[in-house]
Amino acid sequence: MKRQVLALASVLAMTLPLAACNPLDIAGTIGSGSSNLSSELANGANALSSGAPYRAGWKLAHQEKFDRDLGVTDAAWQKDPLGKDSPWFVDEFSDDDIYFDKLGGEAFKRAVEKANIYRKSVKTGQDGWLTVEVAAQDLDGDGKPDANPTLATKNGDGIIDVPAWNSGVVLTSSNPLPDEYRIEYELKTVDFGGKRERNGELTWNYDGKYNGYKPGDCKTNFPWVRKGDYSQDGAQTPNPCEKPWGDVTKENGYYLLSIMDYAKPAPHNNIFIHSHRKVGMDTYSVDASWAKNYKVCNPATGQVEEYTDSTANGINQIFFDGNSFRDPKFAYNQFVMPTECGLKVGDDPNATIVATAELQPDLMPNETYTFAIERHKDSYVTEMTGNFRHVGHKTLRYERKFEEADGHSIWHYNQKADQYKGEHNQTLEFEGPFGKWSKEMWPAGSEYPDNFVIGVPHLNYYEGSATIDNLRLYTR
Numbered sequence: 004m005k006r007q008v009l010a011l012a013s014v015l016a017m018t019l020p021l022a023a024c025n026p027l028d029i030a031g032t033i034g035s036g037s038s039n040l041s042s043e044l045a046n047g048a049n050a051l052s053s054g055a056p057y058r059a060g061w062k063l064a065h066q067e068k069f070d071r072d073l074g075v076t077d078a079a080w081q082k083d084p085l086g087k088d089s090p091w092f093v094d095e096f097s098d099d100d101i102y103f104d105k106l107g108g109e110a111f112k113r114a115v116e117k118a119n120i121y122r123k124s125v126k127t128g129q130d131g132w133l134t135v136e137v138a139a140q141d142l143d144g145d146g147k148p149d150a151n152p153t154l155a156t157k158n159g160d161g162i163i164d165v166p167a168w169n170s171g172v173v174l175t176s177s178n179p180l181p182d183e184y185r186i187e188y189e190l191k192t193v194d195f196g197g198k199r200e201r202n203g204e205l206t207w208n209y210d211g212k213y214n215g216y217k218p219g220d221c222k223t224n225f226p227w228v229r230k231g232d233y234s235q236d237g238a239q240t241p242n243p244c245e246k247p248w249g250d251v252t253k254e255n256g257y258y259l260l261s262i263m264d265y266a267k268p269a270p271h272n273n274i275f276i277h278s279h280r281k282v283g284m285d286t287y288s289v290d291a292s293w294a295k296n297y298k299v300c301n302p303a304t305g306q307v308e309e310y311t312d313s314t315a316n317g318i319n320q321i322f323f324d325g326n327s328f329r330d331p332k333f334a335y336n337q338f339v340m341p342t343e344c345g346l347k348v349g350d351d352p353n354a355t356i357v358a359t360a361e362l363q364p365d366l367m368p369n370e371t372y373t374f375a376i377e378r379h380k381d382s383y384v385t386e387m388t389g390n391f392r393h394v395g396h397k398t399l400r401y402e403r404k405f406e407e408a409d410g411h412s413i414w415h416y417n418q419k420a421d422q423y424k425g426e427h428n429q430t431l432e433f434e435g436p437f438g439k440w441s442k443e444m445w446p447a448g449s450e451y452p453d454n455f456v457i458g459v460p461h462l463n464y465y466e467g468s469a470t471i472d473n474l475r476l477y478t479r
Contacts, residue, residue: 051302051343052398056373056388061185061477065132069161069472073127075135075154080147083120083138091122093265095442096275096334098227098462103272105435107233114226114233114241118169120462121148122269126177132476134177136269138462139170142225142243154458160191161471163458168222168251168466171270171459173258176476179266179452180378182418185477186260186455187375187386191368195459195467196255196288197316200365205314207290214290215467216252223248224463227272229333251464253291258458259284259318260374262383264415264451273461278334278444280323281414281453282376282383286362288315299358300344303394307344307357314392317358320385322403324348325412325427325445329355334431334444339411341401348411360399361392368470378453381405383413415451423447 083089085099095101099115107114119141127133139148150167154174163172180186196215198205207214216222221244231247261283289297289310297310299317310317324337329349338349340357347357363370372389381404388398405416417423425447432441457474459465 051394051400056187056375056386056398057400058185058187058477060479062479063475064478065129065476067128067133067161067474068159069156069474070159072156073125073135073154073161075123075125075127075137078123078125078137080121080123083122085115085120090124091267091269091271093271093275093279095440096272096278098272098275101440102274102333102433103227105433105438105440106229107435108437110233110235110241111226113239117142117144117241117243118226118462119144124269131177133474134175134267136173136175136267137171138270139167140225140462142169152459159472161474163469163471165195165459165466165468166217168216169225169463171462171465173268173270173456173458173460174471174474175263175268175456176454179418179454180262180476181478183378183380183479184453185375185377186475187373187477188260188457188474189472190259190372190374190389190469191472192468192470193257193286193362193364193367195257195286195465195469197286197362197364198288198314207315214252214288215255217466220244222250222252222466224251224273227274227463229274254287254289254464255467256285256287256459256465257467257469258456258460259286259387260376261285261456262376262378263454263456266452266454268454268456268460270460270462273464274333276460278336280321280336281416281451282322282385284318284320284374284376284385284387286316287319287356290315296353297356297358298347298354299361300342300347301393302343302360302391302397302399305343305345307347307354310356310358313358314361314363316362316364316392318360318362318387319356320359320387320399320401322383322385322411323414325414325416326410328431331431332433334433334442336414337411339403341403343399346409359401360387360394360397363390363392366390371472376455383416415445415449417450418452420448420450423449 123137125135135154150170152165152170152172199209225243225248228247262281298307299313322339327337329335340347342359349355370390375386377384384402386400390396428445
């Protein structure tokens, strides 16, 4: 539905509208729905415009232009000691804690010891406001990581390189984000799988790779898996190439920008991430049978289309549900996904993920994208600007309050204990072959600082590279 531009501008003024320094061209189509746009925004609807990022009302606190060496490549590796004394320990879903202990027992301990996780933690940027966290496995035990993931700079750009499935890189803030903020950056290239157009056809095989993975044997999710027999029939030396671990190359992805619920994000096992996200935008490129349950919104028509007919470069824009879980067996939060096709919730078995729009990697770097997340006093906003498939150059912007009338609160939104009274707490029970344990997932008195991640926070999935620039933190 089209509405008058003046009406849009007056409503958006309440949610930090126009681009800083330059008037925002907001001509074009606007997200459809009820005639009350203010109500739409409160319930997660979108303002779709052919303009620029919305920066008015914010003050620039920090900026990284990636025009100098960040110090990551030359930094020394250190072995993660694991356990609760590790600087990278977070909670029961950490890389060697109780969740996996109950699943795999002594066999799991042998597996995680074989992984030999090495890390770098490098402060950089103005006054050290940024931290780059790098991690990789050392499966052959020679005291050196098997791959050399990094965040380097070249020609005024930041180059994220994750050359192997068992390594990861994230860029984050050295300190938790403030009460209100806007974090944004520019994505200039991305190569973490999906399809590419070659010879007039879309294909998973491009540039000598399949789904973004370089050729090679034994790319598995070792040493973490939710199901299966870790013991490998009593083997004393784990074999990462055999069950229960499986091939990961049918799945690739990249965290465009996400807000985590703990202070110091770093690459961890892929299960850990699923219970630690508040808000996020990512790509997830899947050439597997379960992709039939995914969809893609066409923002030009407002119609949902089949994922299998897409380029598999969809942006999954998600507000993580604080009231329900996709899979309570590992505290995997449900997805709440505002789109131009309406508000989608992942409990629909035929549309468990609905991408908001599709990136066009083949147009990059001539075409670039800007991603931003804002935290207001009582809401989060996600925003993406660029040339999206079907709809062209647009800004897609969505807002949801921490507490919504539709019953989908935002997971762990409270940065401080006095911002929440415990009304969404659930006690989940987790069970494996080696015992049970339980956890209160969101009790009264808990607090969850915001911090952002850009990159690959998994240590056993995803492979590729991306080019980023102009990372900015705005505050009130």
